[in-house]
Amino acid sequence: MLLATSQEAPKRPRVALPIASGEPKRWHLLVENAPLSLGSREAVLALLDDPCPAVRKALLAHFTAQGEPARVFLESLASGGSRLLAGHARSYLDELKFTDPVSEFRDFIRSLNYELETGSLLLARTVMPDLDVGLSCQRLDDLAARCRELIAEPISVREKCRILNRVLFHEHGFRGNVEHYTDPLNSFLPLVLERHKGIPISLCLVYLLVAQRLGLDLEPIALPGHFLVGCYHEDAPLFIDPFEQGAFRTTADVFELIKTGAGAPKMSDLAPTPVREVLCRCCRNLVNHYTAAGDSERASLFAGFVEEFEAAYERHSQP
Numbered sequence: 001m002l003l004a005t006s007q008e009a010p011k012r013p014r015v016a017l018p019i020a021s022g023e024p025k026r027w028h029l030l031v032e033n034a035p036l037s038l039g040s041r042e043a044v045l046a047l048l049d050d051p052c053p054a055v056r057k058a059l060l061a062h063f064t065a066q067g068e069p070a071r072v073f074l075e076s077l078a079s080g081g082s083r084l085l086a087g088h089a090r091s092y093l094d095e096l097k098f099t100d101p102v103s104e105f106r107d108f109i110r111s112l113n114y115e116l117e118t119g120s121l122l123l124a125r126t127v128m129p130d131l132d133v134g135l136s137c138q139r140l141d142d143l144a145a146r147c148r149e150l151i152a153e154p155i156s157v158r159e160k161c162r163i164l165n166r167v168l169f170h171e172h173g174f175r176g177n178v179e180h181y182t183d184p185l186n187s188f189l190p191l192v193l194e195r196h197k198g199i200p201i202s203l204c205l206v207y208l209l210v211a212q213r214l215g216l217d218l219e220p221i222a223l224p225g226h227f228l229v230g231c232y233h234e235d236a237p238l239f240i241d242p243f244e245q246g247a248f249r250t251t252a253d254v255f256e257l258i259k260t261g262a263g264a265p266k267m268s269d270l271a272p273t274p275v276r277e278v279l280c281r282c283c284r285n286l287v288n289h290y291t292a293a294g295d296s297e298r299a300s301l302f303a304g305f306v307e308e309f310e311a312a313y314e315r316h317s318q319p
Helices: 036-047 053-066 069-079 083-095 101-110 116-125 133-148 157-171 189-195 200-213 251-260 275-294 296-317
Strands: 220-221 226-232 237-240 247-249
Touching: 036 053, 053 069, 053 083, 069 083, 101 116, 101 296, 116 133, 116 189, 116 200, 116 275, 133 157, 133 189, 133 200, 157 200, 157 226, 189 237, 200 220, 200 226, 200 275, 220 251, 220 275, 237 251, 247 251, 247 296, 275 296
Parallel strands: none
Antiparallel strands: 220 226, 226 237, 237 247
């Protein structure tokens, strides 16, 4: 007589996964690269303590692809009531080195320790958390290395700027994105380095950071409605307009530019702009550009950064 069987437990979805040579072949549950829905959460929980290296590798790839949702999920397990799951979750968090780019940038703002390259890359990571920072730095290094190939000392700072213009604007084709000026992507240094186009302030960032690598002491100049690079090494200041292919401008030219924008030029307009204000202005631009693009969530994010900059400055300036 056949015995009645109890209802079979639902089987987990399985994907064939060969184990490394030398181990017996078996099947392991793997999670597809999809958002952490309730079903996939249960699947991940079932695999979290699996000792198989191939399973761990697949889970690491899954968590990396999910980014922020995976970080939140693992942190909730790490602080949860299951000691076993907490230990495994912390192990994955340690290996993945998940960070919160928005919090990192806020901490940078509050630190009052502002550095242009670091701040520009941290700002970009708030919307591109998987940004390859090393690649952006390497691109700047490569541009500077090409300039060094063309510099034959001794030459003046003005002549070095001419070489910088040649490399950036003629050899590599950096230019102002006049066709899509309000595209938020124009404001992020890594994307400007990748796409070779941007707006005045982001092209000035590229110019300044390459110049730093060449030992050129140039300055950011924030005009009403425009942005330039300033050079104060000669008898009269020299201003460079990266949005116009590195065109050289005199003080009179800059004043005319301000008048064209219906402004009243002042000598203070020609003063170098602090790094804090450069980065804050990048955030203001992104508020406007994301608003124009209908992305209110990111517009609000960058408006919050502007408020953080202003609050940090106010605290610092108080006696």
